[in-house]
Structures are given as C-alpha cells and as structure tokens.
Amino acid sequence: MGKLDKDIHQKEMAIRFCLVNDMTPFLEVNIQNHRELSDTSTIITDIDVMGIESLPSGKARKTIFDCKTLNKTSPINRAFWASGLMRFSNCEQAFIVLRKRASEAHRLSARQIDVHLFDEKQFNNYGESCSIDFNIDYCYSSNIxxxxxxxxxxxxxxxxxxxxxxxxxxxxxxxxxxxxxxxxxxxxxxxxxxxxxxxxxxxxxxxxxxxxxxxxxxxxxxxxxxxxxxxxxxxxxxxxxxxxxxxxxxxxxxxxxxxxxxxxxxxxxxxxxxxxxxxxxxxxxxxxxxxxxxxxxxxxxxxxxxxxxxxxxxxxxxxxxxxxxxxxxxxxxxxxxxxxxxxxxxxxxxxxxxxxxxxxxxxxxxxxxx
Structure with a gap:
C-alpha cells in the first residue's frame, strides 16, 4: 500500500472501528480467483480493511470496509458491488466510507443487503457512538x-x-x-x-x-x-x-x-x-x-x-x-x-x-x- 494513498485516513478509521468493536483488523486483503486456472496468481480485487469478530460460539463474523471516492459509480451501485464481494469472501456485512453523502433512500436500500453507506463524517459519528476511543490514537494499532x-x-x-x-x-x-x-x-x-x-x-x-x-x-x-x-x-x-x-x-x-x-x-x-x-x-x-x-x-x-x-x-x-x-x-x-x-x-x-x-x-x- 502506498503511503500517500488518498484514502489512507479512511483506512485508519476502519482499523479503529475494528479495534473498538473487538474485531481483528486485516489491512488491504487481496482477493484471488476461487480456483486459479493459469500458471500465475491473479488478484481480482482487494478489501481495504477486513474485520473479523470471534463470536462467543466460536464462529468468525467477517466485515468488509471499503474506502472509495464517489465518482461515476452511484452509492447504491457500490453497495451492490460490495454485496457480491461479501458473498464471494464469506463476509456478513460491509461498511462503505464515501467522500460524498449518499441519499437516505440509497442508504436504506443498501441496508437490505447488509451494506452500510456513510460519508466520512457519518462514519466518524457512528464510530464515536460505539466508543469514545474511536477518535483517540490510544495504541500502536490505532495508527496506520x-x-x-x-x-x-x-x-x-x-x-x-x-x-x-x-x-x-x-x-x-x-x-x-x-x-x-x-x-x-x-x-x-x-x-x-x-x-x-x-x-x-x-x-x-x-x-x-x-x-x-x-x-x-x-x-x-x-x-x-x-x-x-x-x-x-x-x-x-x-x-x-x-x-x-x-x-x-x-x-x-x-x-x-x-x-x-x-x-x-x-x-x-x-x-x-x-x-x-x-x-x-x-x-x-x-x-x-x-x-x-x-x-x-x-x-x-x-x-x-x-x-x-x-x-x-x-x-x-x-x-x-x-x-x-x-x-x-x-x-x-x-x-x-x-x-x-x-x-x-x-x-x-x-x-x-x-x-x-x-x-x-x-x-x-x-x-x-x-
């Protein structure tokens, strides 16, 4: 990952969200083909941050964090993409952190497929509601x-x-x-x-x-x-x-x-x-x-x-x-x-x-x- 990535702050927010919600964060997880049919491995996409929570039952609950700018793709289409990635990677929910706010209708529709659409401010407020430590650089892991x-x-x-x-x-x-x-x-x-x-x-x-x-x-x-x-x-x-x-x-x-x-x-x-x-x-x-x-x-x-x-x-x-x-x-x-x-x-x-x-x-x- 380049140190000057324009979404590096969003990735740090995603890591901190994992930490305050007792998830194990993994940064920039590369996704390969289900079965490689050529002599070289192919990375088909990547997950900016994956958080894995160990439930009391022992089951691992996986969450995707997608940090993208809002360009030509509409928020709901990004949610559909995330839903497909969730299914492919055996994840149960996704958070998409956008630079521009999505409409309430898009956010509500995305929730039907377990995708949360936030802009940076909304995600920051959501993280703070989970823990007051969300905006504090309180440990070595909380700093990207x-x-x-x-x-x-x-x-x-x-x-x-x-x-x-x-x-x-x-x-x-x-x-x-x-x-x-x-x-x-x-x-x-x-x-x-x-x-x-x-x-x-x-x-x-x-x-x-x-x-x-x-x-x-x-x-x-x-x-x-x-x-x-x-x-x-x-x-x-x-x-x-x-x-x-x-x-x-x-x-x-x-x-x-x-x-x-x-x-x-x-x-x-x-x-x-x-x-x-x-x-x-x-x-x-x-x-x-x-x-x-x-x-x-x-x-x-x-x-x-x-x-x-x-x-x-x-x-x-x-x-x-x-x-x-x-x-x-x-x-x-x-x-x-x-x-x-x-x-x-x-x-x-x-x-x-x-x-x-x-x-x-x-x-x-x-x-x-x-």
Missing part, C-alpha cells in the same frame, strides 16, 4: 503508520515478503481454520533461515506472526471445545484431534492409505512412519490441551502480540505503553498462552530460540519498566 512500518520490515527479502503477504491475505480469507493452520505452519518453515532475532524488524514480524497464530488457534480451540469431552483421556483426545486436523476420519484414512502405497513403492525409505503425523505433533497436542483450559482467553492474546510487533519498529509512546501494560497485567493468561504459542512456533518453524528471550524481555519491560 504502525501498519505501514511493519509491512516495510519484509521489504528487500522475497521470502519474508511472501510470508507476510500470506498471513495478511490468505489467513483472513480462509473459512477452514484447520487448513489455515496447516498452510501457516508450512509457510513458517520456509522462512526459518530468514528471521534474525537480533534485528528489530524481524522481531516485529515474529510478534505479528504470533498474533495471527493466536487468531487461528482461537478458532481451532473453539471448535475443539464443542467436540471434545473435557474429561477425555490422552489417547481419546489425540485420536479426535488427529481426525479433526486431517479433515475427518475418511480423509485421514485416505491420506494414510496413499502414504502406505507410496512407502510400498519406495522401498528405499522403510523408516518412514505410515502413521500421518504433523511435525512436532506431541507439542501441538499439549498446546491444544492447555489452551482448552480457557478458550476465550486465546483471542485476548491477538492485540497484545500485534502491539509488541508495532512497538518494536515505531517510536515508543508513554500512553500506548501504559495501554499495553494494562492489558497484560489484567489477565495473566495472556502471557501464559502467548508464551506457550510462541514456544510452539519456534519449535515447529525451526526458528532461533533467542526469539523467546526477546519475548520475555518485552513482556518484562512493559510490566515492570525494565
């Missing part, structure tokens, strides 16, 4: 320059840039979070040699990655909470988790049979285990069991981890530091769960263990002022 600087951290490194684009675009568009998890860990392994814990910009990428992983795990654990008996023994839990991760028993059995057939043909590798297991499988089982103790606290790790990433690459602000401190002091689970997820990421991704040292140092600095 933080997002721009974090995205700049991967520039000049093709592998890291591809990874950051993946977690920023593919993860929010995914509806199957088990699939998102498998893609996420695979992508992380590809950049294990690119991240240097001594570089602040790489620390920022690590923290942002941890924030996205927290988002993924919050969805997965909410699913598990609804299907796993809390008094299940270890073997029963592992069996259910194994089927769940591989898309069900039939899918797991099919993949296992294919692997057995492959092993039978390739006698050169008899040591290959025919049992389908992910890398660091036992660590993942332990992580899931720990997170199941308090599923609602997992998503509370998303914002603090993102804040840690931003504060690494922007000038520190006393008020924003106090905001971060308040979050982590009020809930001990945030550090506990974030630490466990960070340790798992370092292990499964083969990342330098020094990242954990910087993680602990950042938490202590916020909490104790060290």
């Amino acid at each position: 320059s933080s997002w721009l600087k974090l995205y700049d951290c991967s520039k000049g490194n093709v592998e890291l840039q591809t990874f950051v684009e993946f977690i920023s675009n593919v993860v929010p568009m995914e509806v199957d979070y088990v699939k998102a998890y498998r893609k996420f860990t695979s992508a992380l392994k590809k950049v294990k040699g690119e991240l240097d814990p001594q570089k602040p910009k790489h620390q920022a990428i690590f923290y942002y990655t941890l924030s996205i992983f927290s988002f993924i795990m919050s969805q997965i654990v909410h699913d598990l909470r609804n299907i796993v008996d809390f008094d299940a023994d270890e073997l029963s839990f592992e069996k259910i988790l194994k089927y769940y991760i591989w898309g069900g028993r039939e899918s797991y059995t099919l993949k296992q049979n294919l692997q057995k057939a492959y092993n039978a043909v390739n006698q050169m590798h008899p040591e290959i285990d025919s049992e389908l297991k992910m890398n660091k499988w036992m660590e993942f089982i332990e992580l899931c069991r720990n997170l199941l103790d308090s599923p609602n606290d997992i998503q509370k790790c998303i914002t603090p981890m993102r804040e840690l990433g931003f504060r690494t690459v922007v000038e520190k602000n006393v008020l924003k530091e106090e905001y971060c401190k308040k979050i982590i002091v009020e809930n001990n689970r945030i550090r506990q769960y974030s630490q466990q997820m960070a340790a798992y990421l370092i292990s499964v991704g083969g990342l330098p263990k020094e990242f954990m040292d910087y993680f602990d140092e950042a938490f202590n600095e916020l909490k104790y002022g060290l």
